[in-house]
Amino acid sequence: MSNGVTGDFSLSQWNTPHREALLKRLQTCFSAEDSRLHDACIYPIQTGGKRIRPLFLFAALEALGQEVSDDAYTAGAAIELIHTYSLVHDDLPCMDNDDLRRGKPTVHKQYNEGIAVLVGDALLTKAFEILSEVSDHHVAALVRLLGKSAGSVGMIGGQSLDIGFEGTVDSLERLTVLHKRKTGALIAVALEMAGVLGNASTEQATALLEFGKHIGLAFQLADDVLDAEEDAEEDGPPSFVKLLGETETHLAAQQSMSDALAQLTHLNSPQALQALAEFTVFRKH
Amino acid sequence: MSNGVTGDFSLSQWNTPHREALLKRLQTCFSAEDSRLHDACIYPIQTGGKRIRPLFLFAALEALGQEVSDDAYTAGAAIELIHTYSLVHDDLPCMDNDDLRRGKPTVHKQYNEGIAVLVGDALLTKAFEILSEVSDHHVAALVRLLGKSAGSVGMIGGQSLDIGFEGTVDSLERLTVLHKRKTGALIAVALEMAGVLGNASTEQATALLEFGKHIGLAFQLADDVLDAEEDAEEDGPPSFVKLLGETETHLAAQQSMSDALAQLTHLNSPQALQALAEFTVFRKH
Numbered sequence: 001m002s003n004g005v006t007g008d009f010s011l012s013q014w015n016t017p018h019r020e021a022l023l024k025r026l027q028t029c030f031s032a033e034d035s036r037l038h039d040a041c042i043y044p045i046q047t048g049g050k051r052i053r054p055l056f057l058f059a060a061l062e063a064l065g066q067e068v069s070d071d072a073y074t075a076g077a078a079i080e081l082i083h084t085y086s087l088v089h090d091d092l093p094c095m096d097n098d099d100l101r102r103g104k105p106t107v108h109k110q111y112n113e114g115i116a117v118l119v120g121d122a123l124l125t126k127a128f129e130i131l132s133e134v135s136d137h138h139v140a141a142l143v144r145l146l147g148k149s150a151g152s153v154g155m156i157g158g159q160s161l162d163i164g165f166e167g168t169v170d171s172l173e174r175l176t177v178l179h180k181r182k183t184g185a186l187i188a189v190a191l192e193m194a195g196v197l198g199n200a201s202t203e204q205a206t207a208l209l210e211f212g213k214h215i216g217l218a219f220q221l222a223d224d225v226l227d228a229e230e231d232a233e234e235d236g237p238p239s240f241v242k243l244l245g246e247t248e249t250h251l252a253a254q255q256s257m258s259d260a261l262a263q264l265t266h267l268n269s270p271q272a273l274q275a276l277a278e279f280t281v282f283r284k285h
Numbered sequence: 286m287s288n289g290v291t292g293d294f295s296l297s298q299w300n301t302p303h304r305e306a307l308l309k310r311l312q313t314c315f316s317a318e319d320s321r322l323h324d325a326c327i328y329p330i331q332t333g334g335k336r337i338r339p340l341f342l343f344a345a346l347e348a349l350g351q352e353v354s355d356d357a358y359t360a361g362a363a364i365e366l367i368h369t370y371s372l373v374h375d376d377l378p379c380m381d382n383d384d385l386r387r388g389k390p391t392v393h394k395q396y397n398e399g400i401a402v403l404v405g406d407a408l409l410t411k412a413f414e415i416l417s418e419v420s421d422h423h424v425a426a427l428v429r430l431l432g433k434s435a436g437s438v439g440m441i442g443g444q445s446l447d448i449g450f451e452g453t454v455d456s457l458e459r460l461t462v463l464h465k466r467k468t469g470a471l472i473a474v475a476l477e478m479a480g481v482l483g484n485a486s487t488e489q490a491t492a493l494l495e496f497g498k499h500i501g502l503a504f505q506l507a508d509d510v511l512d513a514e515e516d517a518e519e520d521g522p523p524s525f526v527k528l529l530g531e532t533e534t535h536l537a538a539q540q541s542m543s544d545a546l547a548q549l550t551h552l553n554s555p556q557a558l559q560a561l562a563e564f565t566v567f568r569k570h
Contacts, residue, residue, distance in 0.1 A: 037445040094398035113379035114448050122437040128413035129432025132425045139425040140417045147414025152407040160322040
């Protein structure tokens with residue numbers, strides 16, 4: 001991750017130990033026995049990624065003045081498992097048909113399509129299984145939140161919109177719904193789960209959720225601008241840049257960003273949260 | 286379901302209201318909003334099936350002298366959602382490539398492959414989401430049990446063995462492991478979850494789990510005999526009939542069945558459980 005700095009705060013210094021602890025937690029998910037399936041499950045986990053969602057959870061806990069506990073790493077790992085499975089299934093030939101992911105062969109290219117289906121299913125199942133290991137009084141709330149945000153009215157619902165199964169996405173309203181679900185829901189839930197684990201007050205929980213929603217939208221708007229700069233496909237999927245133009249999309253990203261940051265006044269120590277938000281939205285790749 | 290009778294007990298009379306309540310619970314899982322994805326999720330749920338796994342859960346609760354509560358229907362629905370998603374994904378062209386399931390077009394034939402992947406993912410996610418709705422003190426145990434039995438060391442692990450990803454399955458030992466995972470784990474977990482919901486004593490919980498394991502094996506042995514009678518494929522997948530011959534396989538099914546029934550002495554009212562076991566193992570289709 002590049003060096004994001006907010007005042008004296010170094011994001012790269014902050015996130016390194018969290019990323020290491022998260023990776024260790026993720027790897028233990030499939031260490032119970034030797035099997036080729038387990039090797040295949042570890043493969044997309046180890047190829048990395050920015051780990052933005054779990055990092056938001058950790059930063060939000062710190063913003064509440066709480067330590068990042070073992071429960072937090074477990075909850076962060078659960079969200080990352082959901083994100084990773086969704087990429088494995090999205091890359092399948094019957095979906096986006098991608099050969100490469102983060103510069104490496106996708107799971108179905110490295111192994112085969114059947115295994116990619118099973119690996120995705122196994123990561124998804126494991127996400128919920130490990131949530132059962134957090135402190136008993138938090139399990140129900142975390143499972144409910146993750147299930148809703150990852151499911152048919154959340155991330156999977158967004159994917160159904162994205163592949164055109166719910167009709168054409170040709171208005172700003174429908175495109176916003178699409179992204180709120182497809183990418184926004186899993187970012188917002190990281191903030192909500194932090195609220196549960198950190199025993200947030202109602203006011204703090206609301207601030208975290210609103211922050212998460214605005215950041216999710218800002219992230220997608222910024223992503224569309226990056227995509228438009230890198231590769232201006234006329235017949236590509238619908239995007240904010242196509243509907244609004246590049247300048248307006250960039251301005252909308254900045255507006256969502258400042259709406260997000262406005263929520264931080266409700267939190268005690270939002271340094272990491274702010275730095276992470278800025279890194280996420282203003283990144284260059 | 287055909288009319289299974291043990292003494293004066295009518296299985297078909299017993300199971301009808303349970304099957305209706307279960308279907309209603311399953312349908313509410315995707316009634317939150319109108320979307321084509323939700324219609325597609327309901328499709329494989331409504332095409333039916335024997336509902337053996339949830340029925341085992343309900344019968345086990347009754348065997349413990351407990352009523353079949355709303356929590357039980359939710360837990361039964363969660364298991365059935367897992368079973369249903371596994372069929373949707375198994376039917377995919379990159380897996381078993383089946384065009385028909387229970388006499389109707391499979392999900393990828395009725396819609397398309399991408400939607401079949403998403404429908405499976407949505408059913409799997411929903412299974413865990415609804416488990417968060419049962420009484421708080423049971424959630425963690427139920428999520429943990431279902432996650433393990435459905436996951437990479439359970440059902441999905443069995444599927445990985447079945448498609449040959451872990452090497453050839455050419456011995457009785459490996460074939461037994463395959464089926465213990467692929468079909469056995471999700472039957473056994475129905476009995477274990479009943480033990481949790483019914484506050485079983487340690488002795489009762491052990492009896493239920495052992496019963497579940499024996500019935501799972503008996504079910505698979507009987508299934509292999511049925512398959513051999515209907516369709517003697519020389520180059521089909523490995524089966525007990527191929528390794529043991531038809532007579533030995535039939536005898537092994539009977540032995541597993543009587544091992545299962547021997548466990549019922551530890552339970553108060555095992556009538557439904559016994560009738561269901563006999564129906565499952567000695568069915569003709």
